[in-house]
Amino acid sequence: MxxxxxxxxxxxxxxxxxxxxxxxxxxxxxxxxxxxxxxxxxxxxxxxxxxxxxxxxxxxxxxxxxxxxxxxxxxxxxxxxxxxxxxxxxxxxxxxxxxxxxxxxxxxxxxxxxxxxxxxxxxxxxxxxxxxxxxxxxxxxxxxxxxxxxxxxxxxxxxxxxxxxxxxxxxxxxxxxxxxxxxxxxxxxxxxxxxxxxxxxxxxxxxxxxxxxxxxxxxxxxxxxxxxxxTKSFSRQQRLDACAQCHSGLRKHTQPAFSFAVGQKLDDYSTPNYDIDTVGNLDVHGNQYGLLTACKCFKMAEQLDCSSCHNVHVSERQNMAAFSQRCINCHNMGGVAHDSCSYKPPAGIVLADNCVDCHMPLLPSRKIMLKLANASVAEADMVRTHFVNVYQDATKRFVEKNR
Ligand code: HEC
Ligand code: HEC
Ligand code: HEC
Ligand code: HEC
Ligand code: HEC
Ligand code: HEC
Ligand code: HEC
Structure with a gap:
């Protein structure tokens, strides 16, 4: 070993x-x-x-x-x-x-x-x-x-x-x-x-x-x-910057470490390190901010920020039911199309139990590889994409696994 x-x-x-x-x-x-x-x-x-x-x-x-x-x-x-x-x-x-x-x-x-x-x-x-x-x-x-x-x-x-x-x-x-x-x-x-x-x-x-x-x-x-x-009077960008200082990948520092304080404008202290902010160019690892801000939920829901889904005072890892409830806060399931899920699942799959694995699946990082001692090829680290979208492959995998 x-x-x-x-x-x-x-x-x-x-x-x-x-x-x-x-x-x-x-x-x-x-x-x-x-x-x-x-x-x-x-x-x-x-x-x-x-x-x-x-x-x-x-x-x-x-x-x-x-x-x-x-x-x-x-x-x-x-x-x-x-x-x-x-x-x-x-x-x-x-x-x-x-x-x-x-x-x-x-x-x-x-x-x-x-x-x-x-x-x-x-x-x-x-x-x-x-x-x-x-x-x-x-x-x-x-x-x-x-x-x-x-x-x-x-x-x-x-x-x-x-x-x-x-x-x-x-x-x-x-x-x-x-x-x-x-x-x-x-x-x-x-x-x-x-x-x-x-x-x-x-x-x-x-x-x-x-x-x-x-x-x-x-x-x-x-x-x-x-x-x-x-934080109560913060603008959306101030709220996002509070997390983006550490969750937008590596940043170019123009000011010393620890000088940014929550509430200030992050770009005055450090700038994102990715050149072209299209989704195809962002890596799923460590840049939740870049991915989230590119997706439709973010663009269409003015109030959406990291706290719409995360309560950072509590560890909620793997609690898919709790996360899905936060999707349902905005996506009135059973409502009109575009608002609710338009997918018709096979018997046995309850959409409301886990929106996440179909719409925010674990995807392989293109930057971070793991290699075991005797393996000939490195395997990609799997990370939770924050580009909320329809993923047909992930849906297929989820249905096969849970049916
Ligand atoms: C002696 C009591 C007391 C102590 C000790 C205390 N707080 Fe508070 N804190 C309050 C009160 C009262 C409020 C206002 C009511 C509320 O939001 O809970 C408050 C509110 C807050 C808020 C919300 C501010 C807002 O308006 O959004 C934050 C954040 C906070 N405290 C952080 C801290 C931190 C960090 C510490 C430890 C370093 C701390 N508090 C220690 C009494 C205290
Ligand atoms: C000072 C840097 C920093 C800030 C600010 C920060 N994070 Fe993090 N966050 C991290 C690091 C580092 C980890 C990985 C910690 C580890 O596992 O050792 C992490 C992990 C997480 C995780 C995974 C937790 C788990 O149990 O799987 C979530 C979710 C998260 N952060 C959300 C947020 C949100 C939302 C904000 C803004 C309110 C935020 N973070 C602010 C650095 C930061
Ligand atoms: C720009 C902020 C940033 C910098 C700089 C940074 N990290 Fe991290 N680090 C993170 C975040 C965010 C995570 C969680 C990544 C995720 O799960 O997407 C992490 C994850 C890790 C983990 C894995 C923790 C776990 O249990 O999953 C280790 C170990 C680590 N970092 C070490 C380091 C060391 C050592 C340095 C400096 C030489 C460093 N990092 C620099 C933000 C940073
Ligand atoms: C703050 C409200 C809000 C939250 C929370 C939210 N969404 Fe959305 N989402 C929206 C809005 C608004 C749209 C745009 C709907 C439209 O097209 O009119 C949208 C669009 C979508 C789309 C369509 C994407 C596309 O490109 O067509 C999917 C899929 C989706 N959301 C899934 C989710 C999932 C899964 C969650 C939870 C992990 C979630 N949403 C959380 C508001 C939200
Ligand atoms: C990773 C960043 C982060 C850490 C660490 C953190 N908080 Fe917070 N806290 C937030 C954010 C973001 C909000 C606003 C949440 C919202 O708007 O829904 C908040 C809100 C609050 C509030 C006001 C709202 C409420 O939930 O009562 C208090 C009080 C508070 N935090 C105290 C604390 C104390 C005490 C600690 C340490 C034991 C702590 N926080 C650790 C990010 C953090
Ligand atoms: C639409 C809901 C939603 C929003 C908004 C959201 N997240 Fe997440 N996030 C999730 C879900 C679901 C997970 C998976 C949790 C798990 O597997 O335990 C997750 C996981 C994470 C992780 C752990 C990543 C990993 O691969 O282990 C980090 C870090 C994180 N989020 C940070 C953030 C930050 C920072 C923001 C704001 C820029 C944010 N999230 C906004 C739903 C959301
Ligand atoms: C088994 C996988 C799966 C689960 C679970 C699931 N969805 Fe979907 N969802 C899909 C697929 C696939 C589509 C695209 C359907 C189509 O093209 O017919 C979709 C479409 C959507 C759309 C876009 C509707 C439109 O027409 O633009 C939204 C919004 C959405 N889902 C939200 C959710 C929410 C919220 C949950 C959890 C309550 C959820 N979904 C659970 C697979 C799933």
Whole structure:
């Protein structure tokens, strides 16, 4: 089972660093100087339900302190190696509370580094970073969920053990709440480790909340929100931009990481990286924004945005009945054509149970390929398209599977 070549997020990580190098001009000031974060524990007393349910979301779990729960790979002897070839092995070890990756060449240890940050909730995979003073680098071995095993880190050569891939601030901008980062004149990014807030937590989407907490603690009788960005008065584009900063593929940064705040205009901070925004040119991976905004539901329903289908405070993965209910909020099933589904299903298929697999099917990514050790060809990663449409092939597959 050894020797998975893990290319899942190769393009994200690889181009991520290129973008950072190419578009961050010279030295860059710390973003949003001295932001007043409270930490989500401070939100729990007044927003208990949201606080509790959001702990289980992929957002909250997307970066973490390394521990037994956050690291999905196994440290059990026999399962704690990644073999590159007969000369090169990485051992994964746990010593007390410290997790280590050690490179061995012909049985002799050559380099050892400690897990510093876990990136990825483990829906598809995880990768791990280590600290070298105030710099961050990627560890050689990652974890690949479909195989439930360690794998070679995306972007690293699969026949040589490397520890030398530097991590740009943009990586944590999409996978954490905050870290103070600075690009030096020589192009090297340095971080202030103490300022790291793990996970995509409340304040990543709602902005720093210390002043809001202080105000409402002092004025428990006031029921109108103060000192917090209110999404209620947002335009549709402001609401979309809040998600598009991370869900429109890789973007060209014109401002430092973490300077965009929800409510501002995203294009003033970074611009989309796809040249021609036709659907044929967009990849289904990671660009939900580009695909959704091209589809007819979006164009015809003025109020539609990501929150029409997603409640980001709750993990609703695989709950097709709940998602379908949100389609039905607009598509009055049983109404006139164009409004309701015009497909006449064979007996046994209930349309209302699952609009999703026929109209937003899993489609193969054209950018992200996965290759198993002994396979001759790479297989495409399957991702949920956000171009809502009629898909005859997906309908056929769905009917065959569910009849
Ligand atoms: C002492 C109580 C209290 C604490 C602690 C608190 N809030 Fe609030 N919050 C309120 C009240 C009161 C409102 C207004 C009523 C409502 O929308 O629930 C509010 C509203 C909000 C809103 C909606 C704003 C709008 O108008 O759209 C957000 C977002 C929010 N809080 C985020 C947070 C975050 C993030 C934290 C933690 C950093 C937090 N709150 C901590 C009392 C509190
Ligand atoms: C533009 C924002 C962005 C940047 C930059 C970015 N990522 Fe991601 N990453 C995402 C999104 C969004 C997903 C989920 C993709 C999906 O399922 O469509 C993801 C998925 C992942 C996953 C898989 C998580 C899982 O369990 O499925 C890993 C691991 C990961 N990224 C690591 C990294 C690392 C390491 C870097 C930096 C070197 C990086 N990413 C840079 C947005 C980003
Ligand atoms: C991924 C982004 C994201 C994260 C993380 C997030 N929120 Fe929200 N939150 C939103 C959006 C978007 C809305 C508006 C939803 C709508 O308009 O339907 C919202 C609405 C709210 C509201 C007002 C409406 C309501 O549902 O009561 C409160 C209060 C709130 N969030 C608190 C929190 C707290 C507390 C946390 C952390 C425990 C948190 N949010 C985490 C994006 C986020
Ligand atoms: C700071 C970057 C960031 C922002 C802002 C953000 N996301 Fe995400 N989102 C991610 C990353 C990264 C993942 C993958 C997390 C993982 O699995 O490790 C993700 C995953 C998701 C998922 C998959 C969850 C699952 O359990 O399968 C949904 C749905 C989603 N985001 C919707 C949204 C919506 C809607 C918004 C706006 C309200 C939003 N996101 C804002 C970065 C972000
Ligand atoms: C906010 C309202 C809204 C939501 C939510 C919504 N739609 Fe739509 N959708 C529309 C409107 C409006 C149209 C255009 C209808 C017309 O042609 O007059 C449309 C068009 C469509 C079409 C026709 C596409 C084409 O190109 O002909 C399909 C299929 C569709 N929606 C399926 C869905 C599914 C499945 C969901 C849930 C996953 C969904 N919609 C959620 C409003 C919505
Ligand atoms: C018409 C309904 C609808 C809208 C609008 C919508 N989504 Fe989704 N989204 C879904 C459904 C359904 C899934 C599949 C959920 C699952 O498989 O658990 C999904 C899955 C996702 C995933 C996980 C992707 C994967 O391949 O695992 C992400 C990330 C996501 N949505 C982000 C967004 C963002 C960002 C927006 C706004 C630009 C958005 N969605 C708007 C219905 C919608
Ligand atoms: C088994 C697959 C399947 C399921 C489940 C399904 N649809 Fe459809 N739907 C189709 C097909 C195929 C068409 C095109 C029908 C035709 O051309 O005769 C269609 C057409 C549509 C249209 C376009 C109508 C028009 O004439 O423009 C809408 C809107 C729609 N479906 C919405 C939905 C919604 C909402 C749900 C869930 C409640 C749903 N569909 C469930 C397969 C499905």
């Amino acid at each position: 050894k020797g998975f070549i893990f290319l899942l997020i190769a393009s994200v990580i690889f181009t991520g660093s290129i973008i950072c190098a190419a578009f961050n001009p010279g030295s860059v000031p710390a973003a949003r100087g001295n932001p007043a974060f409270a930490g989500s524990a401070a939100c729990a007393s007044c927003h208990a339900d949201i606080f509790k349910s959001s702990r289980h979301t992929a957002h909250f779990q997307t970066s973490a302190v390394p521990d037994d729960a956050s690291i999905k790979g196994s440290f059990t002897p026999g399962k704690n190696q990644f073999v590159y070839n007969k000369w090169m092995v990485v051992e994964l070890e746990k010593k007390k509370d410290v997790f280590l990756q050690t490179a061995y060449m012909n049985g002799i240890p050559t380099e050892q580094r400690e897990f510093g940050i876990v990136i990825g909730s483990g829906r598809k995979g995880q990768t791990y970073l280590y600290w070298d003073k105030n710099r961050l680098f990627q560890l050689p071995v990652s974890y690949f969920t479909p195989a439930n095993d360690w794998c070679n880190s995306p972007g690293y050569s699969d026949n040589y053990i490397r520890f030398d891939r530097p991590i740009p601030a943009t990586c944590l901008e999409c996978h954490a709440t905050y870290i103070e980062a600075k690009e030096r004149k020589d192009g090297i990014t340095v971080f202030n480790k103490k300022t790291l807030l793990y996970g995509i937590d409340c304040e990543r989407c709602h902005g720093p909340g210390a002043a809001h907490v202080a105000f409402h603690t002092q004025h428990p009788e006031l029921k109108t929100a103060s000192n917090i960005i209110s």
